[in-house]
Amino acid sequence: MSFVLPTLLLFASLAGIWWFQKGDLGEYRRFCALNDGHSRRMRFRLWLVRAALAFLVPVLIGLVLLGRTGALTAMPGEFAGAAGIMPSIIDDDGALPSLLIGGAIGGLVTGALLARFWRRKPIGNVSALLPRDRREVKYALALSVMAGVTEEAYFRLYLPLLIAILTGQAWIGFAASLALFGAMHRYQGWAGVLATTALGAVMTGLYLMTGSLWVVMLVHTLVDVNGLVVLPLMGGVWRR
Template sequence: MPAPILPAPILLVIVAAYTLAIAWRGRTFRVRLALPGRGTRGHRMTAWALGLAVSFALPAVLGLALLGQAPLGAGQPAAMRVIPDDWPLLPTTPLVLGMALGSIVNAAITHWRWRRGKTAFEIAHLPDVAPQARSELWPATALSLSAGVSEELYFRLFLPLLIAMVSGDAVMATILATLLFGAVHRYQGVRGMIATTIVGGGLAVIYGLTGALWMAIALHVVIDLNALVVRPLARGAWRRSGPEGRA
C-alpha cells in the first residue's frame, strides 16, 4: 500500500470538523443549477444528486488518495475489518436476488394499497423530492444512484477507514461512521434519522460479510430507488406528465 500523503490524524481532524458541520447544518451542500424548471421537484432532485457527489463522493475519493488507498480496491482494507479473516465471505448472488424480489414485492404492495386509496408505509417523509409525474422519475433515479455511490464511499469506506487507522479500533470506527451517517439525515426527522442509522448499520454489516463495497452501494441504490422511483411508479406517477398531475 502506498504511503499516506497526509498523516491520518491530521486528516481525521479536518474530516471530523467537515462531517460534523454537515450534520449540524442538517443537509448536504446543494448545487445551484441554471436549468429549466428551477424550483420544481425534478430540478431539486438533480441539484441534490450533484450536491451529494460534491459533499461526499469527491471528499471520499480525495481523502482515500491522501491515505494511499484506491476508492474501490479489492476487498475490505485490513485496518477496518471487523470480520475474522478465516470467516467465509457471504455470497453476493442471493443478496442480489433478494434485492430484486424485495423490489417486486414492494411495488406490488404499494400498487395494491394505492388502488384501494391507501397510502404506502414510509419511514421518512420527503415531499420536496417525491416524484409526482413521469418527468421527475429520471431525476429521482439520478438522485438514488448518486446517494448510493457517494454516501457509501464516504460512510462505509473512507470515514471508518480513517477513524480505524487513527484509533486502531475497527468496530468503534464502524459504529461512529454509522452514527454520523444517521446524523447527516436529520432533515428526515427523528424517525427517519433513527431508521437511516439502522440501515447504515446493516449496510456496514453487508460490506463486512461480503468484503465488497459494490454490494453495499447496490443495496443502498436499491433502497433509494424503491422509495423514489418504484413506489411513485406503483402509485401511478408514470401516468402524469406534469407536477400538477396532468395526464
C-alpha cells in the first residue's frame, strides 16, 4: 500500500484535533462563567457540531478513501498482534457474553443509586457541563452519545489504524491515541486528564478483548450518561 494517502489522512486528522482544541482553555473558562441558559444551550449545540466535524466526518471519509469501511464492524488485521496478547472475552460462537452488556447497564443503574444516596463531586473540572435545568438534559444526553460514538471511532479505531499502517506497529498507534485522548481533556484539569486517560486505557483494552468497536462506544456512552445525565437527574435537575 502506498503511504501517501495514510500520511495525508493522518495529518488531516491531527489538524482536526488542533482545530477542535484551539483556544479550548479560554473558551471553557468563558463557558463556566455563563449564567444565561440560552447562551449555554447555544454552546452545547456548537460543541456537538464541532465534534461531528472534527472526529466523525474525518473517520467516515478516511475509511472510505482507504477502502476500509469494514473496520467499523470488524477489527482491522493491523490490530491482530495487539489483540492476540489480550485475553478474549468472546464466546465460542463469536458472540459477546450477555454478562458484559448486562454489566455495562448494571453500572449505569449502580451509578444512579450512588447518585441518590451518595453526593459525590465529579472527577475533574466538569461541573459547568452538568445540566442546570431540564432543558439542558437533552443536550447533556446528546453530548454523551456524541462523545461515546465519535471519540471511540476516532481514538480507538481511526487514528491507531493510520499510525499502524504507517509504522507497522499497532501499539504505537494505541499509545499515541491514548496520549492525545487524555490531553484533549486538559480543560478538566490534571484530575480530569488522568481520569480520561484511564478511561481511554480501559476502552482500548476492551476493544482489543472484544474486537467490537460498538461495545466500547456503548460503554463510553453509558459512562458519560451516568456522569452528565443520571447524576444530575437524581439530584433533582428535572424539577427546574
